[in-house]
Amino acid sequence: MDTEKNNQPENKGGGQGEDNANSGKNGQSNSSFVGNDENALMQERKKKLEEMIARGIxxxxxxxxxxxxAAELKDKYIGLAQGAMTNDSTSIAGRIMAMRRMGKVTFLDIEDQTGRMQAYLQxxxxxxxxxxxxxxxxxGDIIGVKGKVFRTDRGELSVKAEQYASLCKSIRPLPDQYYGLKDPEFRYRNRSIDMIMNPGVSEVFKKRSQAIQSMRSFLDRRGFIEIETPVLQPIYGGxxxxxxxxxxxxxxxxxxLGISPELYLKRLVVGGIERVFTICKNFRNEGVDKTHNPEFTMMECYAAYMDYNxxxxxxxxxxxxxFNDVLGKTKVNYQGTELDFTPPWKRVTMYDSVSEHTGIDVANMTKEQIKAETERMDYNKQMTVAEEDTKGSLVEELFKIYCEKQIIQPTFITDHPKESTPLCKIHRDNPDLIERFEPFVFGMExxxxxxxxxxxxxxxxLLEEQDRARIAGNEEAHPIDEAFLMAIEYGMPPTGGLGLGIDRMAMLLTDSRSxxxxxxxPFMKLG
Incomplete structure (x- = not known):
């Protein structure tokens, strides 16, 4: 907002007569706008709406x-001198985010998707x-302004209005701009107002969109074909x-609802689509925390004649x-730590990672020896060792509890125990392992x-074994998909497959904690 005469803004968030009336302490409890004050403010706006209609507007x-x-104008006129007026006409539109009336002159800050522009109305x-x-x-109202571009004596690029139009009369006041929105719960439930009041939120979703565009372009240049797979499935798996x-x-x-597109994509490889990918929603009825949402987005791709290397x-x-396309760099600051995504990334086997972080040499130990060593060193009693546990399941549990959070820089954890999935080839050098990797960054897969x-x-x-486990009560085991098995009986070439989480990638790109x-x-409880 221009400050030509050092006047304070007429309002900080709600419009005329609404100073601070629509915000609770710290922008929290009253952000949902309940109570008599809010009702009065809404009634005042409705009266203005009725008057506009009565005046033929x-x-x-x-x-x-x-x-x-706004951003286009700021770029175009970056060299315009203070106090200079152009003959260039423009037409802008956006939401009024600040307003100051000074008798015969009114200043408005109008915000569009790219930023703010001041309008000068005389x-x-x-x-x-x-x-x-x-x-x-x-x-909070949305208006359009047409006029000439100029720069004020104080250096604010502005549009000197020749005409304006109401484009949408808002009837609910915005929260106070001073306090903004501090309650994350309210922000997630009311994303529209969160984006209005916190411009950085929109930037997160712009970068996410850019990342997906870059990913598609990357795969397209390498000959991958994008094909959609069903979300609604008669058999779940993958x-x-x-x-x-x-x-x-x-x-x-x-x-x-699909938990993975894997089996469908492999059927496409059988059908002759040698490089295929999809970007899709997956749905998993499991825990919710800062890195898990029941509905999430992932990219999954398959390439014939490739392997996990x-x-x-x-x-x-x-x-x-x-990262280069979105941020212009491969080194980023995430939650106060510099992460370097420049290839090549570190490669560590799961056995070696467990040995490094626990001191247990699992590669050269039997199941019984690992159990005994685990009971000795598991001083926090975080592990639950069952009689039916295999060597592989113990190694996986040790890695999950003692290693994952220690992996900060981008690292491939390779060569997992064969028990971890029924869909992967046995390791060519060790029959107890499979040729699988998971990339980890900042303790996050x-x-x-x-x-x-x-x-x-x-x-x-292997799938029959999974089905028996499902029948015995394993809720995460999946049933046999006969259509998939029939397809690979026709023959699937050697194939490498990869799934990457879009949401977690977006977290790293935007320094987002959750x-x-x-x-x-995001999915939220009712209430």
Whole structure:
């Protein structure tokens, strides 16, 4: 806002007569706008709306001709001198975020998707009738302004209005700009007002969008074809997770929201699409925390004639390309720590990681020896050791509890125990392991990849074992997908597969602490 005469803004957040009335302490409890004060303010706005209609003004027109965004004007006129007036006409539109009336002159801060632009409205330019209508506007209203571009004596780039139009009369006041929105719970539940009051939120979603565009471009240049897979599935599979269940009334059958697109994408590889990917929603009925949301977005791709070593290279190259495209660099600050995504990333086997962080040499120990050593060193009693545990499951648990959070820089954790998934090839050098990796950053898993199992006989046996586990009560085991098994019986070439979480990538790109910060509408409890 221009400060030509050092006057204070008329309002800090709500429009005329609404100073601070619509915000509780710290912008929290009253941000939901309940109570008598809020009702009074809304009634005042409704009266203004009625007066506009009575004066023949349509407060909600169908369209408006916008010629420039705020950022475009600021870039174009970056060299315009203080006090200089141009003959260039422009038309801008956006939400009124600040307003100051000084008798015959009114200053407005108008915010669009790219930033803010000041509008200068003078009674002598608009005429008495049009100028008087300004009193019917409030902070939060959306308006359009047409006029000439100039820079004030104080250096503020502005539009000197020749005409203006109400584009949407708001009837609910905004929170106070001084306090803003401090309560994360309210922000997540009311993303629209969060984006209005906190411009940085919109930037998060812009960067997320740019990352997805960059990812698509990266894969397209390497010959991958994007194909959608079903969200509604008669059989769930491709991951260890509990599904969401629903009913398809037309067929009177139980169906599931997809937990993974993996089995469908492999069927496409069988069909001759040698490089395929999808960017999709997955749904897993499990825990919710700062890195997990029941509904999340991932990219999954498969490439014939590649293995997990190729997929490691693909992963680090893709991350580097995306970070360069979005941020212009591969070194970023995340939660106070510098992370370097420049390839090549560190590669560490799961056995070596467990040995490094626990001192237990699991590679050269039996299940019984690992159990005994675990009981000795597990001083926090974080592990639950069961009789049916295998060596592989113990190693996985040790890694999860003692290693994951220690991995800060981008690192591939490779060569997992064979018990960890039924969809991956046995390691070519060790029959107790599989050719699987998970990339970790800042203690967070950001993906998963295999040298894909393509032996149909072994695949059937492993999936039958999974199905028996499911019947015995394992809620994360999945049933047999006969359509998938039939497909690979026709023959699937050697294939590398990779899944990357879009939400966690967005967290790293935008220095966001919680997955809820990078999902526009994260799932929330009712209430």
């Amino acid at each position: 349509n407060p909600y027109p169908y369209s408006y001709d916008v010629t420039h965004k 009674r002598s330019d608009l005429g008495d009738e049009n100028y008087s209508i300004l009193k019917l506007l409030n902070i 991951a260890s997770a509990r599904p969401f269940t629903t009913k398809l009334n037309a067929f009177n059958m139980e169906v599931y 190729d997929m490691m290279e693909l992963t680090e190259q893709m991350y580097a390309r995306i 950001i993906g998963n990849a295999y040298s894909e199992l393509n032996n149909p006989i072994v695949q059937r046996r 997955i809820r910060d990078v999902i526009a509408f």
